[in-house]
Amino acid sequence: MLKIQWTTEQPQSAAAQILALPVRADSDPKELEAQFGPAVAAAIGDAGFKGKPSDVFNFTRERGTVLERVVLFGVGDGLNDAASQRQLGHDIVREAGKVGATGVVVDLHTSLSGWGADADTGAGNMFAQGFELGGYAYDRFLSEDNRKPSSVKSVTVWAASAAPSEGTHAGQIIAASTARARDLANGPAE
Numbered sequence: 063m064l065k066i067q068w069t070t071e072q073p074q075s076a077a078a079q080i081l082a083l084p085v086r087a088d089s090d091p092k093e094l095e096a097q098f099g100p101a102v103a104a105a106i107g108d109a110g111f112k113g114k115p116s117d118v119f120n121f122t123r124e125r126g127t128v129l130e131r132v133v134l135f136g137v138g139d140g141l142n143d144a145a146s147q148r149q150l151g152h153d154i155v156r157e158a159g160k161v162g163a164t165g166v167v168v169d170l171h172t173s174l175s176g177w178g179a180d181a182d183t184g185a186g187n188m189f190a191q192g193f194e195l196g197g198y199a200y201d202r203f204l205s206e207d208n209r210k211p212s213s214v215k216s217v218t219v220w221a222a223s224a225a226p227s228e229g230t231h232a233g234q235i236i237a238a239s240t241a242r243a244r245d246l247a248n249g250p251a252e
Contacts, residue, residue: 063234064155064197065216066190068227070171073218075128079165082154084137084175087113093174098123098132106134114138115149118157133157140176144188151192159197159212166214170221177221186226190233191240193217198241200248 075081085094095103102121111119117136122129135154141147151168158166168189170177197212219226 063238064193064214066193066219066227066230066234067217068186068219068221068224068230070220070222070224073167073220075125075130076165077128078163079167080131080133080158080161080163081167081169082133082135082158083169083172084135084141084150084177085111085113085117086140086174086176087136087138089113089174093172094134097172097174112136115146116153118153120157120161131161131163137175141170141185142176144184147185147188148192148195151189152196153192155193155196155212155214155217158214162213164213164215166217168217168219170219183226183229183232186229187233187236188229189219189226190230191237194234194237195240198237198244200245202245202249 091103091107094106098121102123105121106119109119111117111134113136115136115138117134119134120131122131124130133154135150135157137146137150141150154166154168169175197214199210199212201209201211
């Protein structure tokens, strides 16, 4: 299981970690420019990133003495429902695994994501399910050389409220049960 924690304090940048930032389709481009600078904002526009679901934009910036990989994830209308929260969690861990990151910081404290301070434990449950299932892979019949377990070991969610952390453990249990059911469905019938 992943180590998942919620915090209201800005986490430190570290090597082998990504910063994941959800961005709504109706977000003001000037907010991105204020946060990352005009060059990055121009690159985001040139790449055609619109904040639609499944839009992803990666870049690297220097933060102190660390090079930090930043990944913007489009979330359409925002993170207002359980399905979008679970899908975002899944997509973040899947993308972090592709680049070999061991840690993820999910930035939900900005207005870009549409995430409010009134989050509840259900949101913690959905995000935890998504984070855990994002690293799922059925590899029972692969040799040790061909197995590629997810590199992600920890997820820190930086939000205006840490209240959703209460639902995290339940979400991890549900995700483990879902993974087990997937293993049974993917395995041989006998």
